[in-house]
Amino acid sequence: MDFSFGDEDDAFRSEVREWLKAHLVGDFTAGATPHRRWEQELGTAGWIGIGWHADGFGNRRATLTQQVVWAEEYARSRAPARVGHIGENLLAPTLIAYGSEEQQQRFLPAVARGEELWCQGYSEPGAGSDLAAVRTTAEKDGDSHRVTGQKIWTSLAQDADWCFVLARTEQGSRRHHGLSFLLVPMDQPGRIDVRPIRQMSGTAEFNEVFFDGAHAEGVVGGEGNGWQVAMGLLALERGVSTLVQQIGFAQELEEVVREAVTTGAASGDPVLRDRLVRQWAELRTMRWNALRTLGSTRDPGAPSVAKLLWGGWHQRLGELSMQVRGAGAAVGPYDWSPANPYELDAQQRQFLFSRADTIYGGSDEIQRNIIAERVLGLPREPR
Template sequence: MDFGFSEEDEAFRVEARAWLAAHAATGTGGRAWERTLGKAGWIGLGWPEPGYGNRTAGLTRQVAWAEEYARSSAPPRSGHIGENLLAPTLLAHGTDAHKARFLPPIAAGEELWCQGYSEPGAGSDLAGVRTVAVPDGPHYRITGQKTWTSLARDADWCFVLARTDPDSRRHHGLGFLLVPMDQPGRVEVRPIRQLTGTSDFNEVFFDGAYARAEHLVGGAGEGWRVAMSLLGFERGVSTLAQQIGFAEELARVVRAARESGAVHDPVVRARLVRQWAELRTMRWNALRTLGGFGDPGAPSVAKLLWAGWHQRLGELAVQVRGAAATAGPADWSPAAPYELDAAQHLFLFSRADTVYGGSDQVQRGIVAERVLGLPREPKGAV
């Protein structure tokens, strides 16, 4: 596949850029912004099936939209979990009834989603989930705890990986359930308070929460297969948009190095050049993968590349600023939340890059077993 942009693709890019320029500055994020995007048909470009209120676009136009969005001043997306994770999963594994019920509200920006995967004792090891879903007539009743749940306070629905067979172990006997969040007394969302006083993540407690039996996706005991399929959608054109953001972060680090004089340090200068070169390499690798020249381990390789790269950039961001990077605002007090500056945020939050979405150890295991054909690691091995 020759991954290039045609004249029609570039015209689409111009249209997208113009629309974003006209609307992004007035967007405040959240549900209102999602509705604005949905009304214009910008949600669900990559869905192969039209008719849900979305436009459809080929791969090159999806890349153009993602890149223009990343370059614009548009607010962060609140609907990306529903659009980019759940919707492709329903298109692949859902019934016609699932698609008809859930895709139009996602495309319209009317219903927001969160992901119920990680648990206190099962982060990257999803096969260790302990949340249970017990059949109860036309419903399942769900009991358990999920953690690190982004957007849970605003979400209308949560897709939950739960154990539907109480006698099952590991990846057997799991179910992928669509659970409404508006269940007072049965679903509780608790923000996870950080040292800054802010809360970017949440814990979600299910105490006999209901999910309709027909909202079990993929069938009984097929939750692991569906969940792994969903994780595979955490790549694609979004990786290229992510790299646009990485490039902007790198540019800020370069400016900070010039302002502080750190750029005159040959070691720092060499590290900056290496970050730039590695970012270019990641972009070409992503384009190669999208073009169909990848292998089964391509997503894991990409995750290993960008997670380590991003962490090294965070370390460099605080290095070039020196001691100032360790200080909070002058008027800080323990009772008042404060926001991290860009360098601090980059350094601290990139620590999680090698953990969430499948830790580096998990990704290396996938490459070893599925690509290199090495024997499976013995259970209980360290």
């Protein structure tokens, strides 16, 4: 199997490197805090939406291999983390597949310009991996709906302009039936309350979101078809983004290996050396698997296999990084101060955050059920 890139891809890689080098300056230096102005910088140059199966919205078009090149070079440059990726990689392809022309014209140009940020209103208390247990409701209000309920683990809700919400629009409906995919503006004081969730890593990327009769401004795919739209969107969460993730994983692994060599932790411990080599080999395997399945719609188990692979791998890397550091891993950085008593370095945060890798985005148990039922044809688990 050939995993190489062609001459056009190499030329595109040079273009990407030059653009990133020229623009990662000032407030946009490598590793800078992500913010909206960087999204607008990307949008002005047409770099948002290069993987959309549509153009004319202010985005460039790129082949699948060029999308991989862009993703890899972006990660290698350590450019700021994206705050617009939910709108670009989840909402936009969903609108292209299921939305009306009016919805596409209204929302896609704003996403492509980096002007409007989105969050995802799926998970609820009691409806995380079991998404069909959604209880948030939306009642008809003229040509629109009023949304009432609670969502949780909502990334970027504190900064988002819009939220796409999976809600129950048919009273008394159960499971996959009677759900709709709604577009809800977040600027509704008194109707929407966003509460950050502080994690044991000390950060608060996730939020609880409470809707109290919030106004929705559209239904994607038709009322009652929310489950089909939601499942179509979830299939988009894997793909090129998995390769971007792996570049970040490689950088984290390099830091662990460097520390193991510098401190001499690996030289006297053959078991530790074996674990480091295994991490490297498994990461290469994940890359080949991602490239093999990229763009394939015929393998219903591919997204679940990818999630199982990287979730466990990243969790083991966090454990390995702490083993390399030994007892020092439990000590905070030297610039500790009473004003900031809970400060962690990057490896400590990665270790703590990685405990959730096998849960969020669909737990390992759910992924194994999908593989068993949809790929291997085993009997469904009793409900």
